[in-house]
Amino acid sequence: xxxxxxxxxxxxxxxxxxxxxxxxPITEQPILADRKATFTLAMAGLMLTVLMFFLSSIVKLVHNxxxxxxxxxxxxxxxxxxxxxLAAQWAYRGYVLAARPEDSSLAFxxxxxxxxxxxxxxxxERLRYPDALRAVLLYNHAVAIQxxxxxxxxxxxxxxxxxxxxxxxxxxxIIAVWG
Amino acid sequence: MAGDETPNFHPANQTDPVGxxxxxxxxxxxxxxxxxxxxxxxxxxxxxxxxxxxxxxGMLTLLGMMFTxxxxxxxxxxxxxxxxxxxxxxxxxLLGAFAVLAFxxxxxxxxxxxxxxxxxxxxxxxxxxxxxxNRDEYVAQMEALSANEALEQMLRYNHTSxxxxxxxxxxxxxxxxxxxxxxxxxxxxVIILATxxxx
Numbered sequence: 001x002x003x004x005x006x007x008x009x010x011x012x013x014x015x016x017x018x019x020x021x022x023x024x025p026i027t028e029q030p031i032l033a034d035r036k037a038t039f040t041l042a043m044a045g046l047m048l049t050v051l052m053f054f055l056s057s058i059v060k061l062v063h064n065x066x067x068x069x070x071x072x073x074x075x076x077x078x079x080x081x082x083x084x085x086l087a088a089q090w091a092y093r094g095y096v097l098a099a100r101p102e103d104s105s106l107a108f109x110x111x112x113x114x115x116x117x118x119x120x121x122x123x124x125e126r127l128r129y130p131d132a133l134r135a136v137l138l139y140n141h142a143v144a145i146q147x148x149x150x151x152x153x154x155x156x157x158x159x160x161x162x163x164x165x166x167x168x169x170x171x172x173x174i175i176a177v178w179g
Numbered sequence: 180m181a182g183d184e185t186p187n188f189h190p191a192n193q194t195d196p197v198g199x200x201x202x203x204x205x206x207x208x209x210x211x212x213x214x215x216x217x218x219x220x221x222x223x224x225x226x227x228x229x230x231x232x233x234x235x236x237g238m239l240t241l242l243g244m245m246f247t248x249x250x251x252x253x254x255x256x257x258x259x260x261x262x263x264x265x266x267x268x269x270x271x272x273l274l275g276a277f278a279v280l281a282f283x284x285x286x287x288x289x290x291x292x293x294x295x296x297x298x299x300x301x302x303x304x305x306x307x308x309x310x311x312x313n314r315d316e317y318v319a320q321m322e323a324l325s326a327n328e329a330l331e332q333m334l335r336y337n338h339t340s341x342x343x344x345x346x347x348x349x350x351x352x353x354x355x356x357x358x359x360x361x362x363x364x365x366x367x368x369v370i371i372l373a374t375x376x377x378x
Contacts, residue, residue, distance in 0.1 A: 176250045
């Protein structure tokens with residue numbers, strides 16, 4: 001059985017940082033950003049599918065004898081497609097952004113899984129409190145960098161969707177009335 | 180173990196003063212209660228953010244379906260617009276009001292989803308502030324913290340997150356109100372159009 005080191009004079013020194021480091025609410029952040037990216041990808045897919053569903057009406061609109069309606073339809077469609085492609089691209093880039101493992105921190109599953117269970121157990125048994133603290137701090141920092149990157153992409157995607165969704169709704173109204 | 184003078188930091192050991200009440204992963208018992216740390220490090224906040232975002236995303240999805248159904252009923256709508264008179268005015272008003280309210284709902288839903296960070300002092304518990312530091316700066320700042328300073332950082336994080344949550348739910352409530360009105364308008368429109376199709 002793995003037990004914590006019994007003798008460690010530096011324990012009191014790491015109590016404060018240890019509390020904050022082990023309980024820093026950070027692992028949820030990349031997941032939260034991924035959910036936003038997933039929503040963007042799903043919504044963009046749904047919107048394009050619905051547009052394809054009304055393709056014959058869209059063709060009618062594009063060939064409409066009323067010039068203003070024709071130009072408006074083409075313009076709206078072009079803007080919509082560009083916005084959706086941009087949103088999907090940003091969302092996907094955020095979605096696939098991985099955390100970069102730091103050194104040999106035993107808080108990273110990649111470092112844990114890369115060695116045998118005996119080696120892992122031996123490394124864990126050798127840990128002192130400051131080592132464990134450092135391992136989790138390195139993990140926190142890497143996840144924070146990953147979360148910031150993911151949010152940057154997800155927020156760009158959401159900014160595109162903020163415009164794309166109302167434009168898509170307008171397009172459906174145009175299809176319903178004139179399509 | 181009898182005769183062993185080595186301090187034991189295992190949670191089961193009831194006599195060790197350090198291990199018992201200082202690490203937050205040890206269940207705080209009345210004897211060693213450390214209420215501020217126990218609550219601060221376990222205040223559940225992220226679930227509320229996820230819940231608000233999920234509801235806003237759900238509303239946008241429902242609106243998407245509502246618009247798709249409306250577009251699908253395009254032919255009876257075009258017929259009504261072709262006839263003129265009161266049905267035409269009524270339908271145009273319903274459609275216009277529905278569109279305006281739906282757009283309002285979209286704006287409010289995005290205000291709920293988009294992160295808003297109030298201007299507050301940085302906290303070492305917040306991922307954005309951690310990422311602003313390089314790795315060595317972060318490790319050094321963390322290692323220099325005392326227990327009270329660590330608690331203060333966590334409290335600052337909890338407070339900022341709570342402000343963000345409050346703001347998200349305020350926007351979400353407005354979005355729900357607009358969505359409810361737009362839903363009833365959509366329902367009226369669909370009933371009118373479906374009745375026309377059935378005739």
